[in-house]
Amino acid sequence: MLRQVAEGVLIHESEFCRSNAVVVQGRAGVLLIDPGVHDYEMAALANDLRELSQPVVAGFSTHPHWDHLLWHAELGAAPRYGTARCAATVRALLSDARWKDRVAKVIPPDIAEQIPLDLLGLITGLPAETARIPWDGPQVRIIEHQAHAVGHAALVIEERGVLVAGDMLSDVLIPMLDLNDTADPIEDYLTALRLLEGAADDVDVLVPGHGSIGGADQVRARIEQDRAYVHALRDAGVPDDPRVGPSATFGKDWLPGVHEWQLQHLARRRERDGTPG
Numbered sequence: 001m002l003r004q005v006a007e008g009v010l011i012h013e014s015e016f017c018r019s020n021a022v023v024v025q026g027r028a029g030v031l032l033i034d035p036g037v038h039d040y041e042m043a044a045l046a047n048d049l050r051e052l053s054q055p056v057v058a059g060f061s062t063h064p065h066w067d068h069l070l071w072h073a074e075l076g077a078a079p080r081y082g083t084a085r086c087a088a089t090v091r092a093l094l095s096d097a098r099w100k101d102r103v104a105k106v107i108p109p110d111i112a113e114q115i116p117l118d119l120l121g122l123i124t125g126l127p128a129e130t131a132r133i134p135w136d137g138p139q140v141r142i143i144e145h146q147a148h149a150v151g152h153a154a155l156v157i158e159e160r161g162v163l164v165a166g167d168m169l170s171d172v173l174i175p176m177l178d179l180n181d182t183a184d185p186i187e188d189y190l191t192a193l194r195l196l197e198g199a200a201d202d203v204d205v206l207v208p209g210h211g212s213i214g215g216a217d218q219v220r221a222r223i224e225q226d227r228a229y230v231h232a233l234r235d236a237g238v239p240d241d242p243r244v245g246p247s248a249t250f251g252k253d254w255l256p257g258v259h260e261w262q263l264q265h266l267a268r269r270r271e272r273d274g275t276p277g
């Protein structure tokens with residue numbers, strides 16, 4: 001079921017990890033950002049859009065993680081975009097003949113059969129430094145950064161005051177750093193938070209990749225919450241964060257011990273690189 005969060009901006013929340021698909025109404029159809037997860041959910045979304053006489057005219061994936069790269073045949077054959085880095089990462093994955101096995105390893109087994117992989121990641125990379133998504137609708141500004149995943153884009157739907165944050169600023173998931181592809185994951189994350197902070201004045205509605213929609217007051221509050229977590233992680237301190245620990249939501253089943261894992265991974269990196277604390 002689609003829910004309006006701002007004029008001409010609707011979301012669909014998935015049963016999986018409270019993932020938010022975002023629909024932006026344009027002149028001749030909609031832009032669909034991170035379309036969803038389950039096969040039947042995306043089919044239902046396609047059906048809802050058909051009933052609204054709103055064809056999908058463009059797609060966008062915020063970052064190259066499987067749950068943001070899916071697509072359903074009934075959504076049609078519109079161009080699907082991502083940043084150049086995002087597209088290159090996906091291309092490298094898809095060039096491996098066994099890519100479906102690799103992706104299947106990170107999908108929770110209980111839902112694996114409901115995840116349609118055939119159209120995963122068929123995106124066109126926008127040239128580096130592209131400022132806006134090329135489509136006929138409200139201007140959507142791209143804020144590219146390297147937190148959480150290579151070539152991650154947050155999007156600002158300027159005329160609607162909406163920030164689509166991708167996998168940051170969630171009220172249910174702690175910041176998950178990209179610990180594989182970057183030289184300084186902590187600094188990359190803090191840099192990205194500063195970029196989002198720079199856009200905060202333009203934003204009345206925050207849509208995270210997973211979790212609750214936030215109002216204007218939530219934008220800076222969640223930036224601060226994410227920053228405090230990343231600082232605690234950097235300093236190997238104990239984060240005072242309701243998203244960590246046994247009280248955390250579904251995340252504990254799907255992602256047990258993410259915080260501990262990140263701590264250990266960073267400690268190993270420091271040992272390897274010989275960098276102090």
Ligand SMILES: [Zn+2]
Nearest residue numbers: 063065149167
């Ligand atoms: Zn992600």
